[in-house]
Amino acid sequence: VSIKIITEPSVYLLGKQVLVQDELTRFLEDHEFENWSTDSPSDSETLCEVAARTCYQSFKGGRNHADHLRHLLEVKHGSCVEHAVWNLLVTGVSRSLTHELIRHRAGTGYSQLSQRYVDESVAEYVCPDIIAEDPELHEIWLESLNQSHAAYVKLANKLNEKLIKKYRMQYLKSGAHGIMAIGNLDDLQPSGETKTAIRKEARQAARSVLPNATETKIFVTLNARAARHFVEQRGSKHAEPEIRKLANAILDVLAKDAPNLFGDYERIPLPDGTYEINTKYPKV
Numbered sequence: 001v002s003i004k005i006i007t008e009p010s011v012y013l014l015g016k017q018v019l020v021q022d023e024l025t026r027f028l029e030d031h032e033f034e035n036w037s038t039d040s041p042s043d044s045e046t047l048c049e050v051a052a053r054t055c056y057q058s059f060k061g062g063r064n065h066a067d068h069l070r071h072l073l074e075v076k077h078g079s080c081v082e083h084a085v086w087n088l089l090v091t092g093v094s095r096s097l098t099h100e101l102i103r104h105r106a107g108t109g110y111s112q113l114s115q116r117y118v119d120e121s122v123a124e125y126v127c128p129d130i131i132a133e134d135p136e137l138h139e140i141w142l143e144s145l146n147q148s149h150a151a152y153v154k155l156a157n158k159l160n161e162k163l164i165k166k167y168r169m170q171y172l173k174s175g176a177h178g179i180m181a182i183g184n185l186d187d188l189q190p191s192g193e194t195k196t197a198i199r200k201e202a203r204q205a206a207r208s209v210l211p212n213a214t215e216t217k218i219f220v221t222l223n224a225r226a227a228r229h230f231v232e233q234r235g236s237k238h239a240e241p242e243i244r245k246l247a248n249a250i251l252d253v254l255a256k257d258a259p260n261l262f263g264d265y266e267r268i269p270l271p272d273g274t275y276e277i278n279t280k281y282p283k284v
């Protein structure tokens with residue numbers, strides 16, 4: 001089997017918010033705030049600004065957009081930044097990374113590739129940089145992956161065979177064949193839902209030998225407050241390097257859409273080639 005090795009995560013921005021401008025205009029007109037406008041760079045940020053101004057009905061002046069958002073971060077007016085939400089598809093990450101990622105609960109939603117339904121014999125694995133850069137370590141790593149991968153494929157096939165045999169015996173016992181001649185029982189193949197159920201049962205048991213390095217894909221929805229918390233915890237120098245890379249990649253994507261919600265972050269290069277993420281305004 002040729003093993004595909006991945007060392008960098010990919011983040012695809014699939015969704016972001018759209019402001020319903022007509023409704024905002026209607027609200028402003030209904031409340032005699034029609035002179036209010038904002039120089040916000042994105043709908044995500046506009047929604048947070050409007051949420052904050054709703055608290056004080058301050059649509060008649062005051063701070064400009066960038067200062068307003070910075071003030072929210074400074075005073076930790078956190079609920080206002082929950083109104084910006086993004087949908088990300090993350091690929092090229094290991095199962096050990098997603099185990100850590102999904103510990104972030106508040107303000108997040110996840111949908112992850114199922115190892116019960118999806119065949120894992122495609123052999124894609126995420127290699128930690130410290131192993132990838134050392135030929136000796138890399139060889140040991142590959143050897144171990146080849147073994148576990150071969151075991152997975154063998155187990156999945158054998159389990160599949162075992163379950164098909166069981167299905168044939170049940171079919172025989174059930175009398176579902178009626179008075180028809182059965183012929184060669186080995187030709188009897190499950191189809192439809194039964195076939196899917198057998199594959200699922202085989203894969204869910206065989207996956208027990210798959211390593212933490214197995215590549216996975218996860219759909220992540222998160223709001224700006226949750227994203228900030230994630231970026232700070234997992235961009236820390238104490239975090240694991242793979243998830244630190246993901247924190248940096250997510251920060252890149254979100255800061256493009258919402259520069260004022262993520263513009264306070266500084267990145268400091270670390271000896272392992274990744275970047276630590278720091279801010280003056282932690283845990284908003």
Ligand SMILES: Cc1cc2nc3c(=O)[nH]c(=O)nc-3n(C[C@H](O)[C@H](O)[C@H](O)COP(=O)(O)OP(=O)(O)OC[C@H]3O[C@@H](n4cnc5c(N)ncnc54)[C@H](O)[C@@H]3O)c2cc1C
Pocket residue numbers: 103104105106226229233234238239240
């Ligand atoms: C460097 C590092 C090492 C770690 N090591 C381990 C480890 O060895 N073992 C381990 O099990 N975990 C470990 N973790 C995971 C850690 O304990 C958290 O589960 C994870 O970082 C998610 O953080 P959170 O709970 O603050 O985030 P979220 O779930 O996103 O919550 C955000 C914030 O909301 C509030 N909140 C959320 N849920 C509740 C609640 N139920 N009650 C009260 N307040 C709540 C808290 O203020 C919380 O910080 C580690 C994390 C890091 C960054």
